[in-house]
Amino acid sequence: MTRPDGSASSRRTFLKRSSQAVAVSALASSAIPRVHAAENNLIQIALIGAGGRGSGAAANALSVKNGPIKLVALADVFERKLANSAASLKKQFGDRADVPPERIFLGFDGYKKAMDCLRPGDVAIFATPPAFRWVHFAYAIEKGLHVFMEKPITVDGPTTKKLFELADKADKKNLKVGVGLMVRHCRGRHELLKRIRDGQIGEIISMRAYRMGSGGGTAGPKPDNITELLYQVQRFHAFLWASGGVYSDYYIHQIDECSWMKGAWPVRAQAVGGRHYRGNSLDQNFDTYSVEYMFPDGTRLYYYGRQMPGCHNEFASYAHGSKGSAVISTSGHAPGRVRIYKDHNMSADSLAWAYPQPEQSPYQLEWDDLIEAIRKDLPYNEAR
Numbered sequence: 001m002t003r004p005d006g007s008a009s010s011r012r013t014f015l016k017r018s019s020q021a022v023a024v025s026a027l028a029s030s031a032i033p034r035v036h037a038a039e040n041n042l043i044q045i046a047l048i049g050a051g052g053r054g055s056g057a058a059a060n061a062l063s064v065k066n067g068p069i070k071l072v073a074l075a076d077v078f079e080r081k082l083a084n085s086a087a088s089l090k091k092q093f094g095d096r097a098d099v100p101p102e103r104i105f106l107g108f109d110g111y112k113k114a115m116d117c118l119r120p121g122d123v124a125i126f127a128t129p130p131a132f133r134w135v136h137f138a139y140a141i142e143k144g145l146h147v148f149m150e151k152p153i154t155v156d157g158p159t160t161k162k163l164f165e166l167a168d169k170a171d172k173k174n175l176k177v178g179v180g181l182m183v184r185h186c187r188g189r190h191e192l193l194k195r196i197r198d199g200q201i202g203e204i205i206s207m208r209a210y211r212m213g214s215g216g217g218t219a220g221p222k223p224d225n226i227t228e229l230l231y232q233v234q235r236f237h238a239f240l241w242a243s244g245g246v247y248s249d250y251y252i253h254q255i256d257e258c259s260w261m262k263g264a265w266p267v268r269a270q271a272v273g274g275r276h277y278r279g280n281s282l283d284q285n286f287d288t289y290s291v292e293y294m295f296p297d298g299t300r301l302y303y304y305g306r307q308m309p310g311c312h313n314e315f316a317s318y319a320h321g322s323k324g325s326a327v328i329s330t331s332g333h334a335p336g337r338v339r340i341y342k343d344h345n346m347s348a349d350s351l352a353w354a355y356p357q358p359e360q361s362p363y364q365l366e367w368d369d370l371i372e373a374i375r376k377d378l379p380y381n382e383a384r
Helices: 011-019 052-062 081-098 110-115 130-143 157-171 187-196 228-234 245-261 362-376
Strands: 043-048 069-076 103-108 123-126 147-149 175-181 204-213 268-274 288-294 300-307 314-321 325-329 339-341 349-355
Touching: 011 081, 011 268, 043 052, 043 110, 043 187, 052 069, 052 081, 052 123, 069 081, 103 110, 110 130, 123 130, 123 268, 130 147, 130 157, 130 314, 147 228, 147 362, 157 288, 187 245, 187 325, 187 362, 245 300, 245 314, 314 362, 325 362
Parallel strands: 043 069, 043 123, 069 103, 123 147, 147 175, 204 300
Antiparallel strands: 204 314, 268 288, 288 300, 314 325, 325 339, 339 349
């Protein structure tokens, strides 16, 4: 993903360095015609992964105002999620959520059946556990479909290498690919980035970020009425094969936004973590994570994650510069409420600038930007 400042640093570079993986060679292919919105201007959507995040993404897609969009297919491995998603989207969007029973698919092969309902140039949404992401992405490319996929898009080194290759194949077919790091689309953070680049806080000398809450990523004992596979898929944040765990799935946003503001990716990291208060949970996560990232110039980013009840809660990111400081996230992803201060205490009387409120939702803006790229045939690939 190219940053708004035009530099070529990408998530690919970060992942290659952090995993010390060698990027696979691009596959040779012949020139393929451009793929964009069809002649009648209607873009059709298929949702694969009909839980809360997937249904939210479909709602954002159907809320884009620059042309007709219709949801035409759903797929999931849980019948209840399919029923709830179909009913909720139908209630909210009426005939634009056009998903009759024959286009609602239950089962692990449902992703193919849902995408088979689309035409080249339509859009597939992937909101399943990320372990399945590369499989679904590969089929979408084969079908000539644009894609929006929730983060994270990989769970380990081998699947990361597969995604690199698939991202290159998507480019060769001129397919647009959105990834759910919605903070990158926040207009307030774009303005903050510009001000940091212009030197308003001076040179960044350190960064810190926190996501400390009451719990997450747990999985109690398996009930008797569900298979082991479906149990782990249903509680995917608890299992590393399915999600990469809470560190990958929860904390990726703040590591990304801090690196974006810094204009570089970390090249080294050291960390400690511990597990003490998970009770009878069978998950593979820690309660606490503390990581010191080092950027190429030696600047540090200190990241703190915690999943424990009864403790201090904080969900925020900060940058400290030689002339002042900045708030990158205030309390969650949105609204960002980004600000710049003249000192490092961040007191009200040292406030130098704040982005005006209220601000647009980045969850909607990422869809506005993706659909605009499809309709105007603009370069767009956030998987690279």
